[in-house]
Amino acid sequence: YGTADEAxxxxxxxxxxxxxxxxxxxxxAVLGLATGSSPKxxxxxxxxxxxxxxxxxxxxxxxxxxxxxxxxxxALQSYVRxxxxxxxxxxxxxxxxxxxxxxxxxxxxxxxxxxxYEKQMELHGGLDFQLLGIGRNGHIGFNEPGxxxxxxxxxxxxxxxxxxxxxxxxxxxxKVPRRAITxxxxxxxxxxxxxxxxxxxxxxxxxxxxVEGPVVESVPASxxxxxxxxxxxxxxxxxxxxx
Ligand code: F6R
Numbered sequence: 001y002g003t004a005d006e007a008x009x010x011x012x013x014x015x016x017x018x019x020x021x022x023x024x025x026x027x028x029a030v031l032g033l034a035t036g037s038s039p040k041x042x043x044x045x046x047x048x049x050x051x052x053x054x055x056x057x058x059x060x061x062x063x064x065x066x067x068x069x070x071x072x073x074x075a076l077q078s079y080v081r082x083x084x085x086x087x088x089x090x091x092x093x094x095x096x097x098x099x100x101x102x103x104x105x106x107x108x109x110x111x112x113x114x115x116x117y118e119k120q121m122e123l124h125g126g127l128d129f130q131l132l133g134i135g136r137n138g139h140i141g142f143n144e145p146g147x148x149x150x151x152x153x154x155x156x157x158x159x160x161x162x163x164x165x166x167x168x169x170x171x172x173x174x175k176v177p178r179r180a181i182t183x184x185x186x187x188x189x190x191x192x193x194x195x196x197x198x199x200x201x202x203x204x205x206x207x208x209x210x211v212e213g214p215v216v217e218s219v220p221a222s223x224x225x226x227x228x229x230x231x232x233x234x235x236x237x238x239x240x241x242x243x
Contacts, residue, residue: 004199004235005041011131011195011233012045016055018129018193023059028097030121031062032130032183034141035082038197039131043087050091057093061124063117064100065132065141066182069110069155071103077169078103101153101181110181114153118187130191134198137161138206138219142182145218149226152184185223194230196221198238207234208241 001007015031022029033039049055064079073080080100088098099120105113121127132140137159143151144159157179158166167173188194198207210221211232224230 001233001235007197007199007233007235008039008041009045011042011197012049014195015042015046015129015131016049016053019055019057019060022128023056028059028061028124030124030126030128031060032127032188032191033062033064033083033087034131034133035064035066035079036133038133038199040086042131042197046087047090055091057091057097060093060097062093062098063121063127063183064098065188066180067101067103068177069103069105069179069181071177073100073102073104077166101183103181110155114155114181117153117183121187127187127191128193130188130194132188132194132196132221132224134196134203134206134210134221135159135162136165136202136206138210138221140185140188140196140221140224142180143185143188143220145220147185147217147220149189149217149223150184150186152186154182154184156180156182185220189223189227192229194224194227195233196224196230197233199235201237201240203234203238204241207232207238208243212243 019029067079071078083100134140137145142156144156163173163176166176170176209219213222215222215225
């Protein structure tokens with residue numbers, strides 16, 4: 001797409017069509033959602049569709065990709081706060097329908113919690129649609145370089161690049177948490193449909209590696225090359241290094 005705005009509207013329209021189709025079938029639409037700067041306009045367009053075109057989220061169930069650890073849900077940088085501010089508080093999704101990894105758990109409870117997070121997704125029939133951004137280091141969710149294709153939902157140590165990119169939000173690198181809970185690569189790849197979005201020149205290099213490079217664990221987004229129903233949605237700048 002020429003611009004991130006056009007691209008975001010197209011992605012929001014696909015999500016809206018899925019929600020409406022599932023509504024007609026009397027089924028829930030199960031969405032995997034991302035935070036960060038990339039999806040903001042997609043969520044803004046979904047809110048517009050809710051307000052102006054009667055798109056209802058009553059049948060929508062969501063699972064977010066990740067949350068910093070440790071993290072209080074009401075903290076400024078929490079992904080719970082992000083999702084409420086940029087989507088959930090502005091649409092009619094029932095509170096019990098959205099799931100975001102819990103950054104307040106004690107360490108010994110995390111393993112079981114992560115297994116349960118995946119189980120909840122399975123109980124709802126798995127993800128119909130997974131929205132992804134991409135880190136400058138090729139991470140998807142917080143599956144950092146080195147993550148295995150079969151990795152499960154888990155506590156992950158954040159890469160230096162990821163922490164540097166988050167430093168502004170936290171008011172300094174030293175304040176960025178060293179870890180996060182992330183949905184694994186495997187459950188992401190199990191989604192029935194995956195859409196990865198990226199805007200801007202600073203993503204062009206990693207997009208080229210992920211899309212045209214070999215499938216390698218140093219670029220976790222490259223695992224998507226093996227998915228049967230994936231689209232990479234870009235603006236012109238993010239696509240500028242593709243051959
Ligand atoms: C966020 C997430 C991350 C981001 C990625 C890109 O939930 O899972 O993988 O999608 O770091 O972030 P932005 O969009 O801020 O460039």
